Amino acid sequence: MKEVIKVLAEIVNSTHDLLIVIFNNLGFQLTDKALHFWIIGFIGIITYFIVYACFKILEKLKWSTTFFSFIYTFTIMLVLVFAIEIQQAITNRGNMEFADAVIGLWGFLVFFIVYALIAIIVYLIIHYVKKRKKTFF
Template identity: 65%
Template structure:
């Protein structure tokens, strides 16, 4: 995982150099972050907004959106933990650990989803019988 982070850092540095060479822009890191993160944020916002509008029309839209948001938070948390392990040398910083942690969340969520769907259909069936 350490190698992945170093590679990503090198890619970011190469993009910084490319922008400087291509446009002749000599920006400070703060100025570069302002523009690049601002543009990436807006592109991401429009993509997320488009997909969330589609999800909004689905039956369990709140549950789907809650899952997407929670999964995003879990990705950030898992990688923060892995970075903390690398910085403090407590544990091994491995990509496989991060993936396994996310699988844990997905499995627990699937168990919850199965139970919730069963309860939903039981209540729905019970209501139909009660109306008769």
């Protein structure tokens, strides 16, 4: 995983340097902070529009709160597992491996699937009992 982070960091650094050169050649004398302002702002607003469109579709579904909760929790888990792996690299406690992050996320997914199956079974039982009471009385 250290190698992956190093490669990604090199890509980001190279892109950063290239953008500074491009903007300088276009006559814009951007500082590092100004570049971050514009690029992160642009990436953020594009991401917002994509997420907004997806969430508008999701809100029409019956269990939209469940979907939103899952997406939010999964996002937090992504940040958490990578923060733990980066912390291990910084402190040299444990091995920083991409596989550790992936297996941690699989743990969350398995637990969530078990929860979802139990919730669906309980929902179906309650739905069946309510339907049966209506036809019985």
